[in-house]
Structures are given as structure tokens and as C-alpha cells.
Amino acid sequence: MATSNVINRVVPKATPRKKAAWRGVSHQFAAVAAAAAGFLLTLDAPPGKAQIGCLIYTVSLTLMFTVSATYHVPTWGIKGRNIMRKLDHVGIYCIIAGTYTPLCLLALDEVTGRRLLLQVWTGAAAGIAHSFMSRGGAGSKAMSALLYVALGWIVLPYARQLKVVLGPGATYMVVAGGVIYSLxxxxxxxxxxxxxxxxxxxxxxxxxxVIVASALHFGAVKSVVSGAKDALCAAEN
Known part of the structure; x- marks a missing residue:
């Protein structure tokens, strides 16, 4: 007992790191902005696959920011924190695949778009499975970051075709957003x-x-939707 008391006095106990005051706050505001902007984008999209793609994208974007804010702002117990951490990672995989969805439906030919869509949502499902099987820790965090980046750049084999359809402005926003996400x-x-x-x-x-990259990708999706609207108007005239 005496030895234990001496050790406790000599070797101070490690104190957990205090949560930053701004932890999750920015994503609270981003969730509201994403829901509002995504709603308007979906309403503005032509009926059919453009509107479906925008709806999936909007739900994914709003879900990511909402879950992130819900996880990071309150103080959770150990069990609740573990559950919310996994859901937070689910949100990240969903927004990666959700962002690709309108681009695949509107900016690629049907066969290529479906192929990439299958690849990215399969990758997202694999990442989600990894999140639920992982026990956390530094190694898991590094693996999650690697999976985010790998899934985010799965579009590279289709970059040339996307560039032709998107044009220089939207292409810049997609690439810049990807670089910022990776950073x-x-x-x-x-x-x-x-x-x-x-x-x-x-x-x-x-x-x-994440907010800056999401804003850039939103601009790219909006550009693709505008192009789809113009094409529809031209076809009707």
C-alpha cells in the first residue's frame, strides 16, 4: 500500500485531453447550410436521374454534417461515444459516394457511370464495414484516413472523360475539393x-x-445540374 502511494505521488496520472471549444460547432452550421442549399439544388434539377442524384447527394451531405455535429459537440459516455464515432465514419463514406452519384448519372455515359457508381458505393460499404469492425486506436485512425483518400480518388481512371463533360471550371472544383479533402x-x-x-x-x-472541400464539390455538382438543364431546354426547343 505504501509503495502504491509513493508511485501515485511520483508518477502523475495522465489526464485526458480536453475537448476543443470549437469541436463540431462548424459542422452544426454546415448541416443547416447543406440542407437548405441541397433542397434548392434538388428542386432546380430536371426531373428524373438528375433530381434523384441531387437528392442522394443532399441527404448524404446533410447526414455527414449532422452526425458529425451530433457526435462532436455533446460529451458522450464511453458506449455512446463508440457508437457515434462509427456513425461519424459512416457519414464520411456516404458523402464520398453521395458526391459521386450526380456526377456519375449526369457527367458520364450510362455504362461508365453505372460502373463507377457501383465501384464507389461498394467501396463505401466496405469502408462502413471496416468502421463497425474496428476497435479504434491510432492504427485504425490512419487506416480510415487511407480509405477515405483511396475512395475519394477512385475517379482517376475516368478523369479525362469527366473533364470533357464538366469543363475547366467544374473540373478545377472537383480536383481542388479532392486535394483539400486529402489534406x-x-x-x-x-x-x-x-x-x-x-x-x-x-x-x-x-x-x-471538409467544409471547404464540400463547398467546392457542391459548386461542381451545381454546374453539372445547370448543364443538364441547358441540354433539356435545347432538346425541347
Whole structure:
């Protein structure tokens, strides 16, 4: 007993890291903005596959930000935290596949679009399965970041065809968004830079990168929808 008391005095117990004040707050606002902007985008899309693609994209985007905010803002118990962490990862895989959905339906030929759509949603399902089987930890975090990046860049074999249909502006937004997502994943895995751990740390930088990348991809999807509308108007005239 005496030895134990001495050890407790000499070796201080590790204290858990305090949650940053801004943890999840930015995604609260992003969830509202995503729902509103996505609703208007879906209404503006031509009926049929364009509207279906936009609806899937909007639900995925809103789900990701909503689950992220719900996970990160409150303080959860151990069991609740583990469940919410897995759901948070589900949201990330859903938005990657959800963003591809309108692009596959509207910017690629039918055969290629269906092939890429199957690949990306299969990859998302595999990532979701990994999230639920994972026990967490640093290795799991790095693996998750690697899976996010790999799934996000699955479009590379189809880049030339997408570029022709999207045009330079939307192509730039897709690529820039992908780069920023990837940079955010690296920050998330490396836990660096960590500018202000108690207010705005590495995790908040990751969340900010997700918002910026999402905004760029939203612009690309909107551009594709506008092109689909123009094509429909031209066909009717």
C-alpha cells in the first residue's frame, strides 16, 4: 500500500485531453447550410436521374454534417461515444459516394457511370464495414484516413472523360475539393498541425477542410445540374 502511494505521488496520472471549444460547432452550421442549399439544388434539377442524384447527394451531405455535429459537440459516455464515432465514419463514406452519384448519372455515359457508381458505393460499404469492425486506436485512425483518400480518388481512371463533360471550371472544383479533402485526412491522421488544442486544434482544421472541400464539390455538382438543364431546354426547343 505504501509503495502504491509513493508511485501515485511520483508518477502523475495522465489526464485526458480536453475537448476543443470549437469541436463540431462548424459542422452544426454546415448541416443547416447543406440542407437548405441541397433542397434548392434538388428542386432546380430536371426531373428524373438528375433530381434523384441531387437528392442522394443532399441527404448524404446533410447526414455527414449532422452526425458529425451530433457526435462532436455533446460529451458522450464511453458506449455512446463508440457508437457515434462509427456513425461519424459512416457519414464520411456516404458523402464520398453521395458526391459521386450526380456526377456519375449526369457527367458520364450510362455504362461508365453505372460502373463507377457501383465501384464507389461498394467501396463505401466496405469502408462502413471496416468502421463497425474496428476497435479504434491510432492504427485504425490512419487506416480510415487511407480509405477515405483511396475512395475519394477512385475517379482517376475516368478523369479525362469527366473533364470533357464538366469543363475547366467544374473540373478545377472537383480536383481542388479532392486535394483539400486529402489534406484534411492527412491532418486527421497525423494530428498535426494542432494550433490551439483547447480552442481550435487539428480536428477543427480537419473539419474546416471538409467544409471547404464540400463547398467546392457542391459548386461542381451545381454546374453539372445547370448543364443538364441547358441540354433539356435545347432538346425541347
Amino acid at each position: 484534411g485526412a492527412v491532418i486527421y491522421a497525423a494530428k498535426w498541425p494542432d494550433p490551439s488544442p483547447e480552442v481550435f486544434g487539428y480536428h477543427e482544421l480537419f473539419h474546416a477542410a
